[in-house]
Amino acid sequence: MISDHDWVQRKLGYSFRDVSLLDAALTHRSSGSRHNERLEFLGDSLLNFVIAHELFLRSPRADEGDLSRLRASLVRGVTLAEIAKSLGLGDQLKLGSGELKSGGYRRESILADALEAVFGAVLLDGGPEAASRMVLELYAGRLDNLPDPEHLKDPKTRLQEWLQSKNISLPDYIVDDVQGAAHNQRFIVSCRVDSLNLHTTGQGTSRRKAEQASATSMLEKLTSE
Amino acid sequence: MISDHDWVQRKLGYSFRDVSLLDAALTHRSSGSRHNERLEFLGDSLLNFVIAHELFLRSPRADEGDLSRLRASLVRGVTLAEIAKSLGLGDQLKLGSGELKSGGYRRESILADALEAVFGAVLLDGGPEAASRMVLELYAGRLDNLPDPEHLKDPKTRLQEWLQSKNISLPDYIVDDVQGAAHNQRFIVSCRVDSLNLHTTGQGTSRRKAEQASATSMLEKLTSE
Numbered sequence: 001m002i003s004d005h006d007w008v009q010r011k012l013g014y015s016f017r018d019v020s021l022l023d024a025a026l027t028h029r030s031s032g033s034r035h036n037e038r039l040e041f042l043g044d045s046l047l048n049f050v051i052a053h054e055l056f057l058r059s060p061r062a063d064e065g066d067l068s069r070l071r072a073s074l075v076r077g078v079t080l081a082e083i084a085k086s087l088g089l090g091d092q093l094k095l096g097s098g099e100l101k102s103g104g105y106r107r108e109s110i111l112a113d114a115l116e117a118v119f120g121a122v123l124l125d126g127g128p129e130a131a132s133r134m135v136l137e138l139y140a141g142r143l144d145n146l147p148d149p150e151h152l153k154d155p156k157t158r159l160q161e162w163l164q165s166k167n168i169s170l171p172d173y174i175v176d177d178v179q180g181a182a183h184n185q186r187f188i189v190s191c192r193v194d195s196l197n198l199h200t201t202g203q204g205t206s207r208r209k210a211e212q213a214s215a216t217s218m219l220e221k222l223t224s225e
Numbered sequence: 226m227i228s229d230h231d232w233v234q235r236k237l238g239y240s241f242r243d244v245s246l247l248d249a250a251l252t253h254r255s256s257g258s259r260h261n262e263r264l265e266f267l268g269d270s271l272l273n274f275v276i277a278h279e280l281f282l283r284s285p286r287a288d289e290g291d292l293s294r295l296r297a298s299l300v301r302g303v304t305l306a307e308i309a310k311s312l313g314l315g316d317q318l319k320l321g322s323g324e325l326k327s328g329g330y331r332r333e334s335i336l337a338d339a340l341e342a343v344f345g346a347v348l349l350d351g352g353p354e355a356a357s358r359m360v361l362e363l364y365a366g367r368l369d370n371l372p373d374p375e376h377l378k379d380p381k382t383r384l385q386e387w388l389q390s391k392n393i394s395l396p397d398y399i400v401d402d403v404q405g406a407a408h409n410q411r412f413i414v415s416c417r418v419d420s421l422n423l424h425t426t427g428q429g430t431s432r433r434k435a436e437q438a439s440a441t442s443m444l445e446k447l448t449s450e
Contacts, residue, residue, distance in 0.1 A: 038289055038292065042281045045273050046274055049270045049271055052270035053267060056263065056266070056267045056345075063262065064265065064266045067266050071270075128353060172406075172408070174407045174410075178400045181397075185400060
């Protein structure tokens with residue numbers, strides 16, 4: 001295992017003045033009192049801003065909804081964890097023994113949070129420009145290959161837009177049933193397009209998820225006909 | 226009505242190089258094709274970052290949850306609309322005739338969005354430092370008088386912490402009933418603390434709101450006893 005300092009220099013091209021900031025960024029709360037949760041909060045807000053700004057400049061024709069969806073796809077935990085893995089960040093993490101034994105260094109949320117905390121630490125150590133530069137370098141490939149924002153829309157939105165484009169009135173979502181005990185509830189929702197006399201149902205652990213599932217079924221029904 | 230340019234100079238101490246950016250920031254989508262929604266997206270992300278950074282520096286003992294709650298209270302629409310009103314921003318807005326007649330210039334969400342768009346416009350026109358300075362000046366009084374983060378916690382969180390502090394097992398929330406037609410549903414939720422043999426109920430237009438209402442009743446019951 002290389003030292004934190006060598007790692008961040010080699011992988012991120014950055015030299016910390018105050019190495020204790022980097023130490024804190026790489027310390028999970030299971031391992032020490034000076035852990036990375038405050039830095040994660042700070043780094044998360046920097047990341048959101050830098051990506052929003054860059055998307056705004058790169059996508060002059062994207063509307064606000066497209067920009068939001070593109071940003072969400074870039075800053076979500078799965079994406080951050082991928083970047084963290086590519087940097088070998090897991091090997092640098094300081095975890096408590098419980099987390100270590102349970103393989104916590106591979107857990108995506110821990111990796112994602114630690115990478116955000118590193119951004120926060122660079123912001124404090126080197127200022128906003130240094131931190132922005134690091135974010136943009138790590139995201140360069142993804143920013144050059146942005147997905148089509150249309151594909152990032154959720155099923156309810158896609159269904160609504162499909163119906164509107166055909167001048168069909170919008171669907172109703174109705175909670176038909178809530179089953180199971182607390183903490184383990186199951187929502188059954190139906191999606192109805194009354195003017196076409198069609199309905200589908202969906203299930204999920206939340207009302208929202210059940211609605212999305214019912215909208216997916218409705219979209220399939222409509223576009224396969 | 227003073228010109229946009231005079232207004233922003235007098236009220237915000239900023240002179241735009243490119244006045245068309247300010248124009249776009251003050252244009253609601255009801256009034257023109259070059260409207261403020263993209264700038265609002267940009268300004269919102271800047272605002273979140275600047276406030277997060279400032280709270281981090283000012284509140285060295287606040288944990289991540291406290292920082293999140295403090296930020297949410299500062300960047301929410303109500304607060305932004307208060308600031309916008311104090312600047313007389315409503316008189317500068319360009320609204321379509323429909324919004325104008327319905328008194329849209331007083332609508333809080335329209336004011337809040339336009340203020341965020343102004344932050345975005347300053348970012349593009351004068352760079353991150355100029356935009357950060359403007360945000361911090363407008364928020365100076367509020368940052369000097371931060372609320373106690375404890376008071377910003379939602380009822381479910383406060384109930385959970387109250388029970389944990391007394392080593393009482395956590396409550397269950399159960400959806401007892403969902404009434405009414407789609408778009409107008411009413412959730413009835415009960416909050417149960419089985420070990421104390423207590424339960425309360427709450428209602429709301431979403432499951433979350435109904436749970437919070439039931440937690441509020443439970444807290445009142447527990448702390449009045």
